[in-house]
Amino acid sequence: MSALAAEFDDVAGWTADAVERLGTAYAIPAACRGSANPATLAWLAEACGLSAGTRLLDVGAGLGGPAAWAAERFGVRPILLEPMPAAGRAAARLFGLPVLAADGARVPLRDGSVDAVWCLGVLDVVPDMAALLREIRRVLRPGGSLGLLVVVAQGRQVLPAPEGNAFPTRRELGDLLAATGFAVLRQIDRPDGTPPSWTRRAERVAAEVASRHRADRALALADRQSERFTRLFAAGQIVFRLVHAVGRPAPRPPLPPVKE
Numbered sequence: 339m340s341a342l343a344a345e346f347d348d349v350a351g352w353t354a355d356a357v358e359r360l361g362t363a364y365a366i367p368a369a370c371r372g373s374a375n376p377a378t379l380a381w382l383a384e385a386c387g388l389s390a391g392t393r394l395l396d397v398g399a400g401l402g403g404p405a406a407w408a409a410e411r412f413g414v415r416p417i418l419l420e421p422m423p424a425a426g427r428a429a430a431r432l433f434g435l436p437v438l439a440a441d442g443a444r445v446p447l448r449d450g451s452v453d454a455v456w457c458l459g460v461l462d463v464v465p466d467m468a469a470l471l472r473e474i475r476r477v478l479r480p481g482g483s484l485g486l487l488v489v490v491a492q493g494r495q496v497l498p499a500p501e502g503n504a505f506p507t508r509r510e511l512g513d514l515l516a517a518t519g520f521a522v523l524r525q526i527d528r529p530d531g532t533p534p535s536w537t538r539r540a541e542r543v544a545a546e547v548a549s550r551h552r553a554d555r556a557l558a559l560a561d562r563q564s565e566r567f568t569r570l571f572a573a574g575q576i577v578f579r580l581v582h583a584v585g586r587p588a589p590r591p592p593l594p595p596v597k598e
């Protein structure tokens with residue numbers, strides 16, 4: 339079993355089960371698994387100009403907490419895309435939102451068919467970041483916004499990374515966005531200050547999952563992933579970065595030579 343499947347599929351499914359036992363008030367905090375907090379989501383929503391009716395595609399949506407938050411607070415119409423089957427089923431069950439079971443590098447939507455895209459905590463776990471960003475660029479309407487939450491590397495990384503994760507530096511991320519057709523408008527470090535009521539609910543759900551699945555190998559693997567993250571953050575070797583970018587217009591083809 340891979341650590342990513344344990345973390346993103348098995349534990350995601352158990353998390354939805356735990357929310358169903360505890361109550362809907364627990365759903366959004368427990369279902370934000372890219373470490374988004376309300377301040378992060380608000381920054382991304384305001385930067386991307388989300389409003390009632392915005393078609394928001396969430397690529398690598400996981401359990402759907404961020405998209406559900408945007409629907410509740412901003413009235414957007416989310417579409418979730420998630421390749422892990424149990425996570426996608428759990429998101430549909432928890433929030434009743436439409437979920438595409440697909441890879442972010444092959445989005446089953448038409449060119450220019452969404453107003454905005456979020457992709458939170460996903461880039462560092464995909465083998466080909468450029469393929470995923472190019473595909474997002476394809477489905478985003480001209481002038482549409484991309485909101486990213488990315489774990490970026492700072493300096494030389496000496497501690498072991500969580501399995502299946504590779505962190506771009508700030509410069510690599512900027513180069514990657516430019517090469518895949520995006521212009522970065524604004525970027526900041528992720529705001530802290532998660533309200534205690536949010537943390538308490540997420541922790542209560544995690545404790546419920548642990549109490550039922552303590553003996554499961556998937557939980558041990560997922561815990562090892564988060565311990566490695568915690569050590570890298572504590573050592574200052576990685577940080578969360580928020581980015582607001584827009585698609586650059588495709589370059590015009592050269593004009594045919596003028597005939598005399």
Ligand SMILES: C[S@@+](CC[C@H](N)C(=O)[O-])C[C@H]1O[C@@H](n2cnc3c(N)ncnc32)[C@H](O)[C@@H]1O
Nearest residue numbers: 346370371372398399400422441442458459460
């Ligand atoms: C850290 S979780 C973040 C989930 C969600 N965005 C959030 O913030 O709660 C990363 C997610 O990316 C998904 N993922 C991994 N590889 C992917 C790919 N190739 N395309 C789209 N999503 C992918 C995982 O299944 C997982 O749900």
